[in-house]
Amino acid sequence: MSYGDATNVTTGEVRLSFVHLFKPYAFQPGQEEKFSTTILLPKSDAATKQRIDAAIDAAKQKGARGCWNGVTPPVVPTPIWDGDGVKQDGTEFGPECKGHWVFTARSSADYPPEVVDRNSNPILSASDVYSGCYGRVNVEFYAYNFNGKKGVGCTLGPVQKLRDGEALGGAAPTAAQAFGAPQNPQTRVDPITGEVVPF
Structure with a gap:
């Protein structure tokens, strides 16, 4: 990944989901563990979307000169999805994805x-840094040719948190929420000294 290349993009403000930035994670058993986050880009940020589209086109051109052996596939799968549409498996995206472009960036x-x-x-x-907070992400788009599958993927670069947001998927309760406010310990009077001491 090289900052400044045509295939490299730093987003405007996005919302982060499925955040795995501090410990690599595998979504399915047996998969390679990777650092990753899903990026929710507001559709109102047309400037970032234009830069992403240009970076994907540049990645396709690199692929044609490199791993695709001079031939661009007639249909090139890309990692960008319409949050108002459906996922690869045909199910709807979550409500947090509405009005956004959705893509996942990963690094080994x-x-x-x-x-x-x-x-x-x-x-x-x-x-x-959690699912639901807001930030900016640097990503690199690249062409791949793996086991006969050709397309454009997205590599995760530096992440900058800008502000907090409502946690997605719920957050673990605090101890105070789970157990209530700290209680004053019950006390008794020591019959020998007359001092007030805890039970």
Whole structure:
């Protein structure tokens, strides 16, 4: 991945979903574990979508010169999906995807993405970047030819968190929510000293 290449894009503000930025994850048993996040790009951000479309076209041109051996397939699968439509399996996207372009970026377990705050300071706590928060993502589009399948994929680069948002899929409750406010310990009077002591 090389910043500034025609195939490289830094998004405007997007919403993050299925966030696995601090520990690689496999969606199915036996799959290779990877760092990943699903990116929800508002359809109102036409400028970023235009840059993504141009990057995908550049990736196709690289593919024709490289792994596709001079021939661009008549239909080239790309990683961008319409959140108002349906997924590959024909089911609808979740409500958070409505009004967005949806795509997933991944990087191998050997290449963890750099994750920073809005001031470019490193974020070290995984709980600070979660499904539902907002940020910007740098991605690289590339052509692939794997087991006879040809298309354009998306590699995950640095991620910048911009602001918090409502957690998607629900968040674990805090201890205070689960167990109530801290209780004052019950006390008793020590019959020998007369001091008030906890049970």
